[in-house]
Amino acid sequence: MAEVTILPQVRAFLERSNGQFINGQRVTSEGGETIAVANPATNEVIAHVAPATNAEIDAAVETAHHAFHGAWANTTPAQRGLLLNRLADLMIAHREELAQLETLSSGKLITLSRAFEVDYAVAFLRYYASWTTKIEGRTVALSLPSATGEKYTGLTLREPLGVVAGIVPWNFSIMIAVWKFGSALACGCTAVLKPSEVTPLTMLRVAELAIEAGIPPGVLNVVNGRGPQAGHALMTHPEIAKITFTGGMETGAAIGTAAMQSGFKRVTLELGGKNAAAFLPDTSPDRTVDGIIEAGFLNSGQVCASAERCYVHRSRIDDVAERLGKRLAAFAPGDPMDDESQFGPLASRAHFEKVTGSFARARARGARFIHGGGAFDIPGCYIQPTAVLARSQDDELMRQEVFGPVVSLLVYDSVEELVTLMNDSPYGLTASLWTNDLSQALRLIPRIEAGTVWINMHNYIDPAMPFGGAKGSGIGREFGSAFIEHFTEIKSVIMRY
Incomplete structure (x- = not known):
């Protein structure tokens, strides 16, 4: 037996009132409904989380929208990469704390929590950080001849989409969240994450570490709640530009439909498999x-x-x-x-x-x-x-x-x-x-x-290999350089002279 002693900071986190993380601050609805978080190894309730109200979800999206056009837009690509690497450093510094929170809420072996939820997640985050200065457009030699001697130059720009909603499953609640917000932030987008109601705790702690790393308030937000309420509110919000989701095929199909019906939002859907x-x-x-x-x-x-x-x-x-x-x-x-x-x-x-x-x-x-x-x-x-x-x-x-x-x-x-x-x-x-x-x-x-x-x-x-599904297993790719296509839009510019 080599049972791990629960850290004092983990016990304190479980005992506090948890809810959302919006605009760089903890937000907890007092006196309302809470979601019980149970340790599946014992079936004992270890914490409670307040689900986000519709007003809190609106606030999270609005602050992400403001940061997208403000602080994050004014952060240079090199600085974005530096900040993501600082967050990775802090995740390593708090490795045992994050791993214990994950294991206590998901039942994942502590060895796997350390390896996947921290070490692998950090490797992915550093990979995304390395791409911030390599998102490029190109110049294009235009094909049609001039009519009166004029010349044309064409070029393309890759621009971030906007606010990204990341809906995260319970099986790898940190690592898959990093796949979603790391790619979004690297491309210049901002993010609102909704963890699974089964494992709602760890991303709240990661979001706190993001502020400590120097990532501006509003760039990374976390809202909790059940899918039919919180997830639906995000996927239909008019200021959400993209939804990235990992989960079941039926839910993914519903998200894709809602995305099309609420402003033709972009989607990346990783929908599992057999x-x-x-x-x-x-x-x-x-x-x-x-x-x-x-x-x-x-x-x-x-x-x-x-x-x-x-x-x-x-x-x-x-x-x-x-x-x-x-x-x-x-x-x-x-x-x-x-x-x-x-x-x-x-x-x-x-x-x-x-x-x-x-x-x-x-x-x-x-x-x-x-x-x-x-x-x-x-x-x-x-x-x-x-x-x-x-x-x-x-x-x-x-x-x-x-x-x-x-x-x-x-x-x-x-x-x-x-x-x-x-x-x-x-x-x-x-x-x-x-x-x-x-x-x-x-x-x-x-x-x-x-x-x-x-x-x-x-x-x-x-992280260097694109990942995603064929057929009913999804749309889009994560990792590699392929993620850039899914978090940016190409803008064509044509100049006459």
């Missing part, structure tokens, strides 16, 4: 099992890029199923605040009930569970790591995103059948191929309908 991991026949059973665990069980499967559909050649399925069952049986639930724990809870009671409900339906339809298919008999939202031998591509667990520690295995007989099965989904976020045959892998990559294809790996992302 991702495939395909193991070619030359992949050994042990390597296949290692790959399945890597692809499907990080953060208890609560990763939008994780694989939930695993395709194994018929010649390997029996060995793989046997070895996978033994490996999963060794997974033991642990306190996420223990440095030595390897398997944590789901993030909320509601999500726990959703996942266990999918097990009940699968069992009623005759699914064969290789391992798991239930909850651990302990307090908290702990789901057993689960593997199912699918009967067909049409099984519910092969079609609908579970977003938990659940993989379904389906056999295939030929590479042609494998490609058809992998692409037979309304989603297209990620996929992975596992093989020793590089030639075969390179031939298959163009045929796979996914925004990211990994070879002999899964769940690896890097």
Whole structure:
């Protein structure tokens, strides 16, 4: 056991009245409704957050709009990059504090909170900071001939869109928030973030650190609340220029529709997936099992890029199923605040009930569970790591995103059948191929309908590589240089002389 001692500043943060962060200040509605924040490892309420009123949401957008045209517009690109790097420095300085707040509210293992919610988030923030001085237009040689000897010069400018609304999910509440506000601020936009009501705490602390870093008040604001109220108010606000959202396909479709109907707002939508991991026949059973665990069980499967559909050649399925069952049986639930724990809870009671409900339906339809298919008999939202031998591509667990520690295995007989099965989904976020045959892998990559294809790996992302989905998994790209296209508008300038 290596249980972490909760820091005094974390306890103080949990005990205080929390609500919004607007124009550089904490804002808390007194005496109204509050949202309870529960530790999913124990089901105990650890804090309360006041949801934003409509007036507070208006104030957050208005102050962001004012900062966009004022203080942030008057901040040079180099200075923007410096300020984002100062925020990254402060996040590292407060690494343990941020990680503990995250783990206590989401149930994420403390080791993962440190690595992903702080270290990875900081790496992304520094990457965005490096782009602030590299957002460029270009000159254009115009094509049409002059009529009377006049000449023309064309050039393009890239200009920031305005106020960006970032709607953040609960599975990586700091890192994904950084993806949204880091890209927005780097391009000269300002931001209003709405965290999930499941994990509403950590971005309030990051926003405070942004002020300490010197980012002007109003540039980064945080409002809390439930989607139907706070999210809808943001997506329909007339002074919001863009919405960036990570979450479910149905919600993403509603956001896209609302964005079009409320002023043709720009959108970036990362909508999850039912991702495939395909193991070619030359992949050994042990390597296949290692790959399945890597692809499907990080953060208890609560990763939008994780694989939930695993395709194994018929010649390997029996060995793989046997070895996978033994490996999963060794997974033991642990306190996420223990440095030595390897398997944590789901993030909320509601999500726990959703996942266990999918097990009940699968069992009623005759699914064969290789391992798991239930909850651990302990307090908290702990789901057993689960593997199912699918009967067909049409099984519910092969079609609908579970977003938990659940993989379904389906056999295939030929590479042609494998490609058809992998692409037979309304989603297209990620996929992975596992093989020793590089030639075969390179031939298959163009045929796979996914925004990211990994070879002999899964769940690896890097700030230099664009990330986003095909088909129902979304619109737009994050990371790389691609994000610039989605947070700026091109303006054409033509001059006659």
